[in-house]
Amino acid sequence: MIDGDPWAGSAMAPKSEDNAPAFLTEKALFHALTKSAFEFLNKAIDEFETSSKFSTIHFATAIELFLKAKLMREHWSLILEKPDQADRAAFFRGNAKTVSPAIAVERLHKIAQISIPKEFKDTFETISKHRNKMVHFAHAGEHEPANLTGQTKIAEEQCAGWLAIKTLLTQWSGFKKYRTDIVRISAKMEGHRTFLERVFESKAEELGIHRAAGLNIGKCPSCGFDAVKLGKQHGALVEADCAVCRYVGTEVHVKCSNDACGADIVFNSYGGHPVYCETCDEQLDKDDLRYQLDTGPGYHKDTMIDYIHINCASCISYHSVVEHEKVYVCLECFDTSDKYGVCGYCGDGQLGGVDEFSSFTGCEFCDGASARYADD
Incomplete structure (x- = not known):
């Protein structure tokens, strides 16, 4: 992605013979x-x-x-x-x-x-x-x-x-x-x-059954109704599914990194994580999220033996996936999966899996061996 303003200092559109712009900038x-x-x-x-x-x-x-x-x-x-x-x-x-x-x-x-x-x-x-x-x-x-x-x-x-x-x-x-x-x-x-x-x-009975099972209902970021059926919490992650509209996402629960505060910070995968704690204004950055969500052999752990970096094909984020309580989650879009695959060409992992012939076709982050045979 191109950062900054690509038009800063750009020239105006060419002028026609009557000195009026010939076309839009x-x-x-x-x-x-x-x-x-x-x-x-x-x-x-x-x-x-x-x-x-x-x-x-x-x-x-x-x-x-x-x-x-x-x-x-x-x-x-x-x-x-x-x-x-x-x-x-x-x-x-x-x-x-x-x-x-x-x-x-x-x-x-x-x-x-x-x-x-x-x-x-x-x-x-x-x-x-x-x-x-x-x-x-x-x-x-x-x-x-x-x-x-x-x-x-x-x-x-x-x-x-x-x-x-x-x-x-x-x-x-x-x-x-x-x-x-x-x-x-x-x-x-x-x-x-x-x-x-x-x-x-019309979904009142369905939502009632969900509550009776001891599960929670949340507000939908899409339709705005209190109709999101929240599943059982798996570590810091909760699957979310709206009974009214098409919203499906992940709810994430983390703690404020300020030891004197320790407040619960809850957000969903669509809105992304807040940049600070609403209770004490402590900043919440990606390093904090990685430390709390990465329960596998992540970069902050003592061992780096056989550690595989995992990319997210959903949002095309590089090395953004961590293992959380045997579930894999992207720290950018918070997409989850219970598995990942390893590209046979570049050797990186990919959330959800890779093509069976990835050695030749590659993954979302490389072109595989097939690039050698591409036309110049």
Whole structure:
């Protein structure tokens, strides 16, 4: 990922013969893409109850534009379908074919080294497929606004989609100036909560059974209902699954590193860890998290014999995975798995496993032996 502002001190767009800008600057186009994405989001939410079709199409378009805006932030040519044939003048005048959302995610990963958690990628893909269905096929619920099944599905998708986008925008550089837009969309998404109240009410018995089993219920960071079924605590980790929407994540429990405080600090995998303890303001950094969560032969232990560094394929983080009570957890995105695999080519571990033929195909962090046979 490119740090800092890639446009600091950049030249203005070329001038035409009448001394007017011939096309938008990179910074102006980035702003235009981002603002357009928010406009599509607004439209999608406004149309939710009256047109399932257009709400879904506009929501998917907004996600696509946000991804392209981030690519634009890294370098304008990354948006093009064929960067090797980039024509700057044609691109800035709008005469160029751009990438699909799936390719945008792939380029953010492989070229800009920007991590997008697997849950987010799966959510984007679900919304994209639903959008394609709306565009190319008749949708059973389109002309039945009261169809609870159809609207429930769309509400769930959009809650999950907005949670993913909002999380990324608050983490990505270049989007801080759009905080007002983020707050406004979050407020408008409350309308989905009004609709999902019927779903929440229908889950009362299921949530009651969960509580009766001695397990806890938490507040969902996606739909906002007290409907997250928390599993049994495994060390510092608790699996979380919302009964109303599509939220699935991990809740993490750690202690404040200030011995005089020792307060419990609880956070979820979507929001990430807080930077300080709310009780005493003591900082909580990644070294603190690693020390508390790494119960295996980690770097702070006395032995380094046969220690394998493990990477996270979900968020493309290098050596970020530690063993916690026989479960493996990434310290960046807090994805978990009960196993990892070792790449047959680079020798690093990968959360969840690697391809059977990794010696040739490699893993998410190397190209394997196949790179030797790639065309120059």
